[in-house]
Amino acid sequence: MPDLTAPEGFKIAAAAAGIRKSGLDLGLLYSDRPATTAAVFTRNAFPAAPILVTRQHLKVSGNTSRAVLVNAGNANAVTGEAGMNAARQCAAELAKHLGCKPSDVFISSTGVIGRPLPVEKITAAIPSLVREMNPGGTDSFSRAIMTTDTVPKVATSRADGVRMLGFAKGSGMIHPNMATMLSYILTDAKIEFAALDKALRYAVDRSFHSMTVDGDTSTNDTVAVLANGASGVSPSPERFTAQLTEVCQTLAKAIARDGEGATKFVELTIEGAPSDEAAREIGRTIALSPLVKTAIYGCDPNWGRLICAVGNSGIPLSGEEVELFIDDVPLINGDLKVASEKLKSKEVKIRVSLHSGSGKATVWTCDLTEEYIHINADYTT
Amino acid sequence: MPDLTAPEGFKIAAAAAGIRKSGLDLGLLYSDRPATTAAVFTRNAFPAAPILVTRQHLKVSGNTSRAVLVNAGNANAVTGEAGMNAARQCAAELAKHLGCKPSDVFISSTGVIGRPLPVEKITAAIPSLVREMNPGGTDSFSRAIMTTDTVPKVATSRADGVRMLGFAKGSGMIHPNMATMLSYILTDAKIEFAALDKALRYAVDRSFHSMTVDGDTSTNDTVAVLANGASGVSPSPERFTAQLTEVCQTLAKAIARDGEGATKFVELTIEGAPSDEAAREIGRTIALSPLVKTAIYGCDPNWGRLICAVGNSGIPLSGEEVELFIDDVPLINGDLKVASEKLKSKEVKIRVSLHSGSGKATVWTCDLTEEYIHINADYTT
Numbered sequence: 032m033p034d035l036t037a038p039e040g041f042k043i044a045a046a047a048a049g050i051r052k053s054g055l056d057l058g059l060l061y062s063d064r065p066a067t068t069a070a071v072f073t074r075n076a077f078p079a080a081p082i083l084v085t086r087q088h089l090k091v092s093g094n095t096s097r098a099v100l101v102n103a104g105n106a107n108a109v110t111g112e113a114g115m116n117a118a119r120q121c122a123a124e125l126a127k128h129l130g131c132k133p134s135d136v137f138i139s140s141t142g143v144i145g146r147p148l149p150v151e152k153i154t155a156a157i158p159s160l161v162r163e164m165n166p167g168g169t170d171s172f173s174r175a176i177m178t179t180d181t182v183p184k185v186a187t188s189r190a191d192g193v194r195m196l197g198f199a200k201g202s203g204m205i206h207p208n209m210a211t212m213l214s215y216i217l218t219d220a221k222i223e224f225a226a227l228d229k230a231l232r233y234a235v236d237r238s239f240h241s242m243t244v245d246g247d248t249s250t251n252d253t254v255a256v257l258a259n260g261a262s263g264v265s266p267s268p269e270r271f272t273a274q275l276t277e278v279c280q281t282l283a284k285a286i287a288r289d290g291e292g293a294t295k296f297v298e299l300t301i302e303g304a305p306s307d308e309a310a311r312e313i314g315r316t317i318a319l320s321p322l323v324k325t326a327i328y329g330c331d332p333n334w335g336r337l338i339c340a341v342g343n344s345g346i347p348l349s350g351e352e353v354e355l356f357i358d359d360v361p362l363i364n365g366d367l368k369v370a371s372e373k374l375k376s377k378e379v380k381i382r383v384s385l386h387s388g389s390g391k392a393t394v395w396t397c398d399l400t401e402e403y404i405h406i407n408a409d410y411t412t
Numbered sequence: 413m414p415d416l417t418a419p420e421g422f423k424i425a426a427a428a429a430g431i432r433k434s435g436l437d438l439g440l441l442y443s444d445r446p447a448t449t450a451a452v453f454t455r456n457a458f459p460a461a462p463i464l465v466t467r468q469h470l471k472v473s474g475n476t477s478r479a480v481l482v483n484a485g486n487a488n489a490v491t492g493e494a495g496m497n498a499a500r501q502c503a504a505e506l507a508k509h510l511g512c513k514p515s516d517v518f519i520s521s522t523g524v525i526g527r528p529l530p531v532e533k534i535t536a537a538i539p540s541l542v543r544e545m546n547p548g549g550t551d552s553f554s555r556a557i558m559t560t561d562t563v564p565k566v567a568t569s570r571a572d573g574v575r576m577l578g579f580a581k582g583s584g585m586i587h588p589n590m591a592t593m594l595s596y597i598l599t600d601a602k603i604e605f606a607a608l609d610k611a612l613r614y615a616v617d618r619s620f621h622s623m624t625v626d627g628d629t630s631t632n633d634t635v636a637v638l639a640n641g642a643s644g645v646s647p648s649p650e651r652f653t654a655q656l657t658e659v660c661q662t663l664a665k666a667i668a669r670d671g672e673g674a675t676k677f678v679e680l681t682i683e684g685a686p687s688d689e690a691a692r693e694i695g696r697t698i699a700l701s702p703l704v705k706t707a708i709y710g711c712d713p714n715w716g717r718l719i720c721a722v723g724n725s726g727i728p729l730s731g732e733e734v735e736l737f738i739d740d741v742p743l744i745n746g747d748l749k750v751a752s753e754k755l756k757s758k759e760v761k762i763r764v765s766l767h768s769g770s771g772k773a774t775v776w777t778c779d780l781t782e783e784y785i786h787i788n789a790d791y792t793t
Contacts, residue, residue, distance in 0.1 A: 075723035077732055109719055109732065109744075144716030145744065248724055321702070321780075322788055329789030335525030338490055342456035343629055351458055351490065363490075363526065399702075400789075401782040407703055408710030408781075 033187045035169040038194035038219035040064060040261030043168030045175035048156035050149055051104030051142070055175035057153060059160045060099040060215060061129065066259035068096040068137060069228040071235050073252035080107045080114030080148075081138040082253065084122065091134035094224045096257055099137040099215055100125050101176050103200075106211065107140040107148040108250040117148040124154040128161045139253050141178055141200065141211040169196065176200040176213055181289055186281035190274050192264040193220040199282035202289040211249040212239060214282055220271055221260035230272040231256050238279035241311060242287045242395045243318045254279070287395040292402030295327060297395065300382045304390035309346045313383070314394030316344035324399035327379060332370035334362040341383060354384040414568045416550040419575035419600035421445060421642030424549030426556035429537035431530055432485030432523070436556035438534060440541045441480040441596060442510065447640035449477040449518060450609040452616050454633035461488045461495035461529075462519040463634065465503065472515035475605045477638055480518040480596055481506050481534075482557050484581075487592065488521040488529040489631040498529040505535040509542045520634050522559055522581065522592040550577065557581040557594055562670055567662035571655050573645040574601040580663035583670040592630040593620060595663055601652055602641035611653040612637050619660035622692060623668045623776045624699045635660075668776040673783030678708055678776065681763045685771035690727045694764070695775030697725035705780035708760060713751035715743040722764060735765040 037043050040063045048057040068089060072082050089096075100121060107114045122136040129135075140148065173183035177200050184199040201212035222230075235254055256275065266274070288296045299317055304310035317323055320340040326333040334355050341353060355362040357373045358380055373379070418424050421444045429438040449470060453463050470477075481502060488495045503517035510516075521529065554564035558581050565580040582593035603611075616635055637656065647655070669677045680698055685691035698704055701721040707714040715736050722734060736743040738754045739761055754760070 074726075075720065076725070076727070076729055077719060077723040106716075109716075109734075111732065144719060249720055250723060321784075325785050325788035328785065331789065335487075335490070338458060338525060339456065339630055342458040342631060344457070345455075346457070348457055351492065353490075399785060401785045403702075404706050404709065404780060404782045404785060407706035408712065 034189070035185060035187060035196070037166040037169065038196055038217050038261070040219055040259045041217045042164040042166055043172045044160045044164035045168060045171035046156040046160050048102070048152045050102055050152055055171060056103045057156050057160065058101045058172040058175035059164055060172065060217060060257070061164050062097055062257060062259040064259055064261065065095040065097060065135070066257035067222060067224050067227050068094050068255060068257050069224065069231040070253060070255040071231060073248055073250060075248055075250050075252070077109060077250050079140060079251045080110055081118045081140045082251065084115060084118040085137050088122070088134040088136060092132070095135065096137045097131040097135035098125060098129055099139065099255065099257070101139040101213065102153060103176055103178055104142040105140060105146055105148050106142045106144045106251050108144045110145065110147060114148060117150045120150050121153050124157050128157055137255060139213055139251065141176065141213055141251050144250065173198050178211065179291060184282055184285040186278045188274055188278050191266060191270065192262055193218060193266050193271070193274065194262065195274060195278050197278040197282050199286060201286045202291050211251040212286065213251070214239065214254040214279070216256040216275065216278055218256065218258045219260065219262035220258050221263060221265045222258045222271060226268045226271070227256060227258055230268065230275050233272050234276040234279040236311070237276055238283040241314065241393060242283040243315055284395050287397050290397035291406050292400045293397030294400055295377055295379050295398040297327060297379045297381065297397060299394045299396065300380070301385070301394070302382070302391045303385035303387055304392070305346065305388040306390040307392055310390040310392035311394065313341055313344040313346055314392050316340050317383070318394050318396035321399055324396070327374060328398035328400050330371050330374035332357060332362055332367045332374060337383065348385060348387040350386065352386040356382040415570070416566060416568055416577070418547040418550065419577055419598050419642070421600060421640045422598045423545040423547055424553045425541045425545035426549060426552035427537040427541050429483070429533045431483055431533055436552060437484045438537050438541065439482045439553040439556040440545055441553065441598060441638070442545050443478055443638060443640040445640055445642065446476040446478060446516070447638035448603060448605050448608050449475050449636060449638050450605065450612040451634060451636040452612060454629055454631060456629055456631050456633070458490060458631050460521060460632045461491055462499045462521045463632065465496060465499040466518050469503070469515040469517060473513070476516065477518045478512040478516040479506060479510055480520065480636065480638070482520040482594065483534060484557055484559055485523040486521060486527055486529050487523045487525045487632050489525045491526065491528060495529060498531045501531050502534050505538050509538055518636060520594055520632065522557065522594055522632050525631065554579050559592065560672060565663055565666040567659045569655055569659050572647060572651065573643055574599060574647050574652070574655065575643065576655060576659050578659040578663050580667060582667045583672050592632040593667065594632070595620065595635045595660070597637040597656065597659055599637065599639045600641065600643035601639050602644060602646040603639045603652060607649045607652070608637060608639055611649065611656050614653050615657040615660040617692070618657055619664040622695065622774060623664040624696055665776050668778050671778035672787050673781045674778030675781055676708055676758055676760050676779040678760045678762065678778060680775045680777065681761070682766070682775070683763070683772045684766035684768055685773070686727065686769040687771040688773055691771040691773035692775065694722055694725040694727055695773050697721050698764070699775050699777035702780055705777070708755060709779035709781050711752050711755040713738060713743055713748045713755060718764065729766060729768040731767065733767040737763040
């Protein structure tokens with residue numbers, strides 16, 4: 032059983048604030064000292080109010096935080112100036128109770144778009160959150176940030192005296208409104224902002240940005256890492272980056288496995304591409320193709336669809352030479368009956384070999400099923 | 413009843429060559445004089461052999477053709493040098509029977525990827541194709557090029573003495589292997605290549621490139637226009653372009669209506685974008701969002717998904733001000749019950765108003781249903 036307590040110096044809490052009909056819907060991550068904070072936010076043109084406010088806070092605080100406050104049930108997105116004020120009020124109230132500055136608060140929301148954030152419900156729940164925070168709140172927090180997720184997502188790691196504890200929410204598909212992807216990684220490593228930021232961007236490219244369910248990104252997507260230095264250990268940037276990447280990959284794979292209506296988890300390996308970036312782009316194009324995803328669902332080793340998707344990626348290749356494998360069964364001129372049997376597994380591995388360079392990438396996705404349509408068509412606003 | 417006979421100087425034929433199990437599968441379009449020919453081909457990185465051969469032919473002939481030969485049932489794609497030779501053999505055999513050069517033949521294929529083209533079956537059918545070609549072969553040709561299409565797609569137009577007759581195949585979704593989109597427009601207008609090419613690119617941007625079903629483009633996609641000048645009429649470039657655009661739009665809408673498993677035809681109008689191109693890109697992003705498409709299928713006026721898709725287009729906007737309408741019912745702060753009723757129609761019109769410029773575009777798509785998954789998952793290679 033992995034150690035799910037918070038890394039040194041962190042405390043965790045969750046509450047049922049009544050933002051949604053029932054259950055935990057408000058979470059708090061707290062550091063007893065300023066934590067260096069790096070974050071990656073949505074590329075959507077309409078970032079939600081909490082993202083805009085948090086960006087300002089990180090600027091003011093010089094990329095440090097003392098707390099993360101997350102609510103589920105309301106995205107506080109497309110809410111204009113009122114939404115900005117609502118996010119600021121929540122942060123200020125939490126700062127008052129923690130004895131820190133509002134700019135020390137990192138704030139996130141997930142849920143329905145375009146409805147006013149119920150600020151009073153959140154501020155009313157803050158005193159008990161602060162009172163009850165403790166190093167063992169991991170499970171409650173991981174549940175408080177769930178929306179369409181069917182399972183909570185937590186990853187933990189210890190290496191050379193550095194601990195990491197990561198949370199994520201997201202099921203890729205969006206019900207009722209959004210597939211907001213949120214992730215927070217707490218670590219007691221001692222690390223400068225520049226190195227932390229570089230490590231996070233590297234890890235996110237190889238995890239959350241390499242995981243795709245339906246291609247829709249939300250107004251609220253956020254990944255943040257808080258390093259409070261409480262372990263006193265300063266890992267080398269290489270070691271820290273490797274550790275962070277592994278934690279992020281564990282969380283990203285958990286999201287792909289939890290894709291709405293998915294019956295299969297798919298790992299796509301692209302090799303022989305002009306560059307790693309090109310390999311990732313080809314992998315993403317395949318992972319987003321409805322035709323590839325439905326073929327996998329139907330256990331159909333339809334390699335023409337894979338070839339088409341490779342060709343649709345926009346990446347120039349040096350030739351037509353492509354090899355395709357399911358596990359180690361070749362598809363082109365291969366035994367398609369054996370390939371079809373391999374596709375019946377819950378975990379499918381597809382390898383695309385391009386002979387156009389030495390670029391490699393791994394991308395995770397899931398199949399596309401009638402159940403996805405059913406879930407997403409039947410929600411009524 | 414529109415006049416479906418060929419424009420002046422053209423003849424049409426179709427045959428059952430046995431490339432697929434049954435039915436018509438080979439089509440011929442013939443001009444009694446050299447026809448100026450402009451074409452737009454797939455952007456897929458693996459263009460099929462007939463596309464590579466046809467590009468060479470157009471270069472040699474100086475963008476003129478005497479005939480178009482199209483087979484269904486086999487894509488002649490990912491077939492390497494053997495596929496190139498197969499396409500050349502078919503073109504040479506047809507040229508021999510028509511008394512023209514091989515480079516006067518425009519050749520296309522659609523069907524299964526990666527299997528050798530049955531050249532003998534095609535060459536064996538050519539004599540009867542040539543013998544039987546006539547101005548009335550429209551219906552047979554339109555059926556010979558169908559694959560997953562449920563209806564043949566033909567458009568006709570007459571304006572100021574210029575006739576056009578257009579054919580298309582494609583149902584957007586791809587069963588068994590590809591959603592190859594093919595379209596040929598015959599016209600008796602007299603027009604120079606440069607003007608014809610410009611008109612075709614304008615028309616394609618506003619029709620086939622503005623129609624999207626699942627975003628998968630194929631190795632064989634082709635749109636060509638043949639102008640043989642037999643009417644003796646030289647229309648102004650503006651008039652010709654308008655006429656060609658209308659014919660292409662009629663065909664593109666017919667493809668979107670025939671989307672696999674689709675229950676609704678969707679017309680998206682984007683206005684107030686930074687440019688027409690930006691508007692088209694935003695429209696395409698919305699049209700490809702599985703979440704938007706499933707919401708339309710479920711008659712759910714879930715405007716958060718529309719906003720998210722706008723934000724995912726990558727187009728920078730000057731502000732957050734967006735208005736959304738279904739027919740003329742506003743969605744944001746609107747009566748969602750009325751909007752939901754409107755969504756029950758077989759033809760849904762969605763308008764997105766962005767307040768970021770004067771760019772406009774119209775994009776056509778269809779909804780995403782369980783039936784699409786069913787059709788595409790259940791094919792077995």
